[in-house]
Amino acid sequence: MNLVVATYAAYAAISLAVTFWVARTLHHTGARFLVDVMNGDSDLADTVNHLLVIGFWLVNAGFVALALRISGPVPDVRAAIEELAMKLGMVLLVLGGMHFANLIALNKIRRSRHQERQDAIAPAPIPFDSATLA
Template sequence: MDRVVIAYVIYLVVSVVLTVWVARTLSRNGRIFLADVLRGNEELADAVNRLLVVGFYLVNLGLVALFMTDSGDVSDNRGMLENLSIKIGWVLLLLGIMHIGNVYVLNRIRRRGRMEREQVPPVAPQDWAEV
């Protein structure tokens, strides 16, 4: 078998496994965070969580597919490993950037919700107080 084909198979296996592992980890652990952001609405948190996971898969697997090009010398084992490390490195970098972006946006939503709740007084005004 050609080294390029071997490199592609290794790249696909590693990239897909990493993408699935990260998506499951973020989904499982992010559910609690989403429930807090969405003020305890469990159904909405689950729906948003599923939508985020689908988007995560689409973007990452799309990137994996785009990197399925011959971009380097794969004539020997060293070239194959260097080519694989660059491609897998880009996938990992995108996974990290997407994770940080999601956490940032959700944290902003959460912070805005807390600020809105703090503006409402805990007890409604009763009457005018005489001084």
């Protein structure tokens, strides 16, 4: 087996293993946050959680597949390790970027839902009439 094929195999295996671990961790630890985002609707939160994991997998597996190609020769083990590190770094940056994008989007939804709830229970403002003060 030449170094390019070995690098491909290591890249695919490590990238997909890290993607699996991150998706599983986010699925388990994000469940409580999603229940809060969905105003206590745990069924909806669970459904959204599963959909987020599916989307997470599709985007990351697609990125891993697209970034698989090595453009130049890999003459020695050092070059293979450098290629592998570069590709894994890109995967980790994409994973982190997706995670923060999801957090930002979900936090916006959470804030708007909490604001809607506050508006619904807040008392109506008393109109101010300057004529009554005079």
